[in-house]
Amino acid sequence: MSGRTLTFRIFRYDPQQAGDKPQMVDYQLQETPGMTVFIALNHLREEQDPSLQFDFVCRAGICGSCAMVINGFPTLACRTLTAKYPDGLITLMPLPGFELIGDLSVNTGKFMRELAERLKLWLHPKPDQQDIHHLEAPMDPEEAARLYELERCVECGVCVSACATKQMRDTFVGAVGMMKIARFELDSRDARSAEDFYHVIGNQDGVFGCMTLLGCQDNCPKDLPHMQQIAYLRRKMASTLL
Numbered sequence: 211m212s213g214r215t216l217t218f219r220i221f222r223y224d225p226q227q228a229g230d231k232p233q234m235v236d237y238q239l240q241e242t243p244g245m246t247v248f249i250a251l252n253h254l255r256e257e258q259d260p261s262l263q264f265d266f267v268c269r270a271g272i273c274g275s276c277a278m279v280i281n282g283f284p285t286l287a288c289r290t291l292t293a294k295y296p297d298g299l300i301t302l303m304p305l306p307g308f309e310l311i312g313d314l315s316v317n318t319g320k321f322m323r324e325l326a327e328r329l330k331l332w333l334h335p336k337p338d339q340q341d342i343h344h345l346e347a348p349m350d351p352e353e354a355a356r357l358y359e360l361e362r363c364v365e366c367g368v369c370v371s372a373c374a375t376k377q378m379r380d381t382f383v384g385a386v387g388m389m390k391i392a393r394f395e396l397d398s399r400d401a402r403s404a405e406d407f408y409h410v411i412g413n414q415d416g417v418f419g420c421m422t423l424l425g426c427q428d429n430c431p432k433d434l435p436h437m438q439q440i441a442y443l444r445r446k447m448a449s450t451l452l
């Protein structure tokens with residue numbers, strides 16, 4: 211399909227500029243083989259409009275910076291081929307649910323930092339592991355593999371934008387928050403008990419607020435097992451009430 215002329219319909223708005231109004235602007239670009247939305251955006255910025263705002267760092271699906279809504283679905287621009295869209299019209303919007311920096315750029319970093327502080331998303335070592343001279347015990351390889359699986363989250367924010375519960379209730383921690391809690395709950399080095407985690411996510415803003423709409427799991431670019439982990443946490447939290 212290379213050689214086509216693509217139309218990019220892009221959300222433009224700079225909240226820093228007084229008087230600016232949100233609008234959709236069309237850009238035309240010649241498609242090249244293997245073109246991703248990220249490559250196309252770079253061409254547009256370099257060749258047509260240097261004021262176009264969007265984020266990227268790695269170009270390889272690792273940093274999570276380039277997430278945006280492409281033809282209605284939140285996903286990573288650097289992992290989305292333009293060939294996926296047969297009619298050649300590609301609509302780009304910023305991720306909803308995050309502070310807008312400008313155009314397609316949103317402040318996911320601020321959201322993730324606040325989430326980490328609110329849910330205390332760091333290892334709370336057991337007392338005997340707090341001495342830095344204490345030799346660390348090797349981790350069971352199976353546990354390490356399970357932890358690694360959850361550590362694959364790139365904090366792109368796609369699951370937050372794809373979650374209707376989160377869009378309706380801003381205080382909901384979202385799949386990314388619960389995946390991170392699941393990661394520490396699994397970690398045998400963490401001193402926190404199921405009761406401690408219950409006080410953080412055993413409520414409507416956490417595991418009991420999820421309506422299992424599956425937007426997170428269906429759109430996560432890392433194919434993380436949100437539903438399995440949320441169901442596990444829910445059972446664990448419910449068992450602390452018995």
Ligand code: SF4
Nearest residue numbers: 363364366367369430
């Ligand atoms: S869980 Fe998936 S969709 Fe959500 S922030 Fe992590 S990588 Fe992105």
Ligand code: FES
Nearest residue numbers: 269271274276288
């Ligand atoms: S630029 Fe890093 S994930 Fe797309």
